[in-house]
Amino acid sequence: MYPARAVVDLTAIRDNVRSLAAHAPTAQVMAVVKADAYGHGLVPSARAAIAGGATWLGTAQVCEALELRRAGVLDVRVLTWLYAPGAPLREAVEADVDVSVAAAWALDEVVAAARAAGRTARVHLKVDTGLGRNGLTPVQLVELLEPALRAEAEGAVHVVGLWSHLAFADEPEHPTVRAQAQVFAEAVRTVEQAGVRLEVRHLANSAATLTTPAVHYDLVRPGVAVYGLSPVPQLGGPERYGLTPAMTLEAELATVKDVPAGTGVSYAHQYVVERDTVLGVVPLGYSDGIPRHASGGAARLGGPVQLGGRRLGVAGRVCMDQFVVDLGPGATDRAGDRVVLFGTGADGEPTAQDWAVAADTIGYEIVTRLGGRVPRVHVGDLGESVEPAVAAAGRDRAEQVVR
Structure with missing residues (x-):
């Protein structure tokens, strides 16, 4: 699991x-x-x-x-x-x-x-x-x-x-x-x-x-x-060319805790909270392919995520297995809540291209660098074009995500 x-x-x-x-x-x-x-x-x-x-x-x-x-x-x-x-x-x-x-x-x-x-x-x-x-x-x-x-x-x-x-x-x-x-x-x-x-x-x-x-x-x-990624993002996104990003990277929120103003976040305290707030830990890091170059600091937050319909960003340095997001004062998010790092963008979630911009790289690298320990869950009904076991596993996982 x-x-x-x-x-x-x-x-x-x-x-x-x-x-x-x-x-x-x-x-x-x-x-x-x-x-x-x-x-x-x-x-x-x-x-x-x-x-x-x-x-x-x-x-x-x-x-x-x-x-x-x-x-x-x-x-x-x-x-x-x-x-x-x-x-x-x-x-x-x-x-x-x-x-x-x-x-x-x-x-x-x-x-x-x-x-x-x-x-x-x-x-x-x-x-x-x-x-x-x-x-x-x-x-x-x-x-x-x-x-x-x-x-x-x-x-x-x-x-x-x-x-x-x-x-x-x-x-x-x-x-x-x-x-x-x-x-x-x-x-x-x-x-x-x-x-x-x-x-x-x-x-x-x-x-x-x-x-x-x-x-x-x-x-x-x-x-x-x-x-589904645009190879020419400066000319147009996927939708311009009739493409849809196929991958959604998601995680369950881990630790959630209240912290006081002045708390340093992650290695070297590159990010320090300015007011009492709530921090959340996302259990993905650079060993999973999350680019360390997308870390956040005092000047700007890092790689974007979506949680509870709001857009947040990496606060502090991306670590080997995890990174932190500043959920904001009074946040009511709980451990286990779904965090979307990137997807199609249709529901306002970030895209792989957004992460590419945050890490000063290209969308190709964002999807390709994902580590082997991150499970790939395949969904979508292609009939006989997909092995029955693969299709069944994808449907089961899709139902779990919906629930």
Whole structure:
């Protein structure tokens, strides 16, 4: 029995994918479910995305892709793209997982894995068009084409995709967006002229899916937008793009006590109460993923919470397992009362973006950094798209929350 939980609405994930597909009607949708589906729960979120129309799933790590296959997620393509030498690529090939190749050594290891597995590996070549991160430079891409085509002639690999990632997609008018698109278009021409028959070309992440139709190509790869967060909050919140945040983080209020004026709160007394008041302890801390940078001080309160219909904020420093809120003079709140850290915002509660502002970070980090000891409770009726046990557990928890 943990005194907090992340309630994940699978119906919202499903509907978000439908909205994203409507923004990119000429492309297929790859729902990116890396990092435990941005903290929302890998397998249930993947099934919800499929129910919304996703025909691809994307994972950073090979182990994530294998977990999906072991869970019986078999009816969509899965791409994995980030690994070091010695990764379990044979298992990935055997599980019919598409593998990205971003370096010459990676092609060698994929070929060896395919030979060991006795089946053809499906490969996506990753080209670095200007992000300066993972991927082949355009020169390296040309150099890799000959060995890739030899491996394809052997039957070891089938080059099915070419892809890249944008550096400034969240600023659609930034000149690098057009520059990278031009580099990618040239890379597509180079690969196709060499004789590669691509099934999919993909460049657009969440932000580009919503704001830059020119780079949708055959496949878009939304990530954070699948979970209802806006990747371009400076342009508009989730509602502008037909998205609904899927996660609500809530806790039960722990200790509640009266304190006199002048009481210092939490480590180093960064916050000191100015009048007699009531303090409440929320049993979540930075070990659970609550950002310490969202601590509150004398100048301003920290990360926002909702309690009893009122908006409050972190008073003092966020600790490992808990933080304090100043409930105000005469507050009648009691231990066990529900505290909402963030949710959809529909009932006036804070959102993940509000916490991102308080911690000077991005909404992606707020939901993804939640610790493993915070239970994920999945709610929402997706019918046969969700395992019966998962759906039943979600309904039971939803009833408990309502009661």
